[in-house]
Amino acid sequence: MSEAIKINLAGIEMRNPLMLSSGIMGSFSSSLNRLSEHAGAVVTKSVGLEPVEGYKNPAVINYSHGLINAVGLASPGARAFAEELREYAFYSPLIVSLFASTPEEFARLVEFFPFVDGFELNLSCPHVEDAGLAVGSDPDLVKEIVMAVKRSTNKPVFAKLSPNVKDIVEIGKAAEEGSADGVVAINTLKGMKIDIFARKPILSNKSGGVSGEGIKPVAIKCVWDLYEELSIPIVGSGGVSSWKDVIEFMLAGAKAVQVGSALYYSNRIFYSLKESLIAYARMKEERLEDLVGAAHRR
Numbered sequence: 642m643s644e645a646i647k648i649n650l651a652g653i654e655m656r657n658p659l660m661l662s663s664g665i666m667g668s669f670s671s672s673l674n675r676l677s678e679h680a681g682a683v684v685t686k687s688v689g690l691e692p693v694e695g696y697k698n699p700a701v702i703n704y705s706h707g708l709i710n711a712v713g714l715a716s717p718g719a720r721a722f723a724e725e726l727r728e729y730a731f732y733s734p735l736i737v738s739l740f741a742s743t744p745e746e747f748a749r750l751v752e753f754f755p756f757v758d759g760f761e762l763n764l765s766c767p768h769v770e771d772a773g774l775a776v777g778s779d780p781d782l783v784k785e786i787v788m789a790v791k792r793s794t795n796k797p798v799f800a801k802l803s804p805n806v807k808d809i810v811e812i813g814k815a816a817e818e819g820s821a822d823g824v825v826a827i828n829t830l831k832g833m834k835i836d837i838f839a840r841k842p843i844l845s846n847k848s849g850g851v852s853g854e855g856i857k858p859v860a861i862k863c864v865w866d867l868y869e870e871l872s873i874p875i876v877g878s879g880g881v882s883s884w885k886d887v888i889e890f891m892l893a894g895a896k897a898v899q900v901g902s903a904l905y906y907s908n909r910i911f912y913s914l915k916e917s918l919i920a921y922a923r924m925k926e927e928r929l930e931d932l933v934g935a936a937h938r939r
Contacts, residue, residue: 645922646929650897651797651822651874653734653758655681657915658929662878662901663687663738663761668717670728677732679911681897687738687763690746692718697845702834707853708902709832711846714740719753734758742776744789751793759796762786765803765828778806780815787819797822799876804859805831813867823874825899826863830856853902854880861893868894868934884917891929892936
């Protein structure tokens with residue numbers, strides 16, 4: 642019955658619709674290998690051309706409904722990261738997340754990773770300058786970035802979108818016009834937390850990105866709206882912690898679903914979600930792919 646939970650995402654064959662979200666497990670193949678045993682695909686932490694130290698601690702804090710982080714796109718740089726990823730075991734497909742400031746830089750990054758299965762473009766990180774949301778809020782620039790990357794690779798390219806823009810559908814359409822193979826919705830929301838005793842922001846960067854179960858309704862609405870307007874696949878992301886969340890995202894229009902903050906509470910989350918999805922498909926006697934967008938048809 643595990644055949645019923647397989648999906649094809651823009652040509653990437655996945656044994657289930659579950660993907661590791663970018664930025665959760667650091668930059669080491671050993672961590673990615675462990676999670677890839679049960680995930681349908683793995684997305685790496687975002688990497689740029691040069692090493693980035695990131696922000697000082699505290700960079701990640703817990704709150705009652707998720708996490709707030711301002712890691713700052715810390716990465717070892719493309720050359721070193723490519724060498725590290727040579728140790729990836731490919732139990733499941735590998736997608737590398739890229740960040741840069743210009744279309745030309747994005748295109749150059751692709752050249753370091755000819756061995757991976759696809760690319761995710763970080764156009765949505767809310768707490769860095771000259772990258773992420775800084776470039777991902779301009780539809781014309783988003784289109785140019787996607788076009789530049791597509792000219793540099795024949796691998797699938799996914800644009801990760803932000804909920805912190807005026808119109809996420811406009812940005813999604815720009816990515817589609819640039820020939821993106823899919824979009825990922827959503828990255829984190831802007832947020833912060835203040836220590837009431839110290840009377841100052843807790844994060845060293847003052848503000849950061851909010852993730853976890855608290856942002857799921859926002860993510861569901863974004864996926865719904867994008868599905869209404871786009872013809873390319875959508876990957877849902879934001880607040881997934883149970884198999885019911887996965888089904889909800891798929892009914893809203895997501896072909897696959899990324900899991901991130903839930904790993905802070907269970908390192909077995911991919912196994913438990915996978916087994917629950919198998920049981921659900923068996924109970925309903927249908928393929929998960931048939932659920933994609935089904936709520937729009939009722």
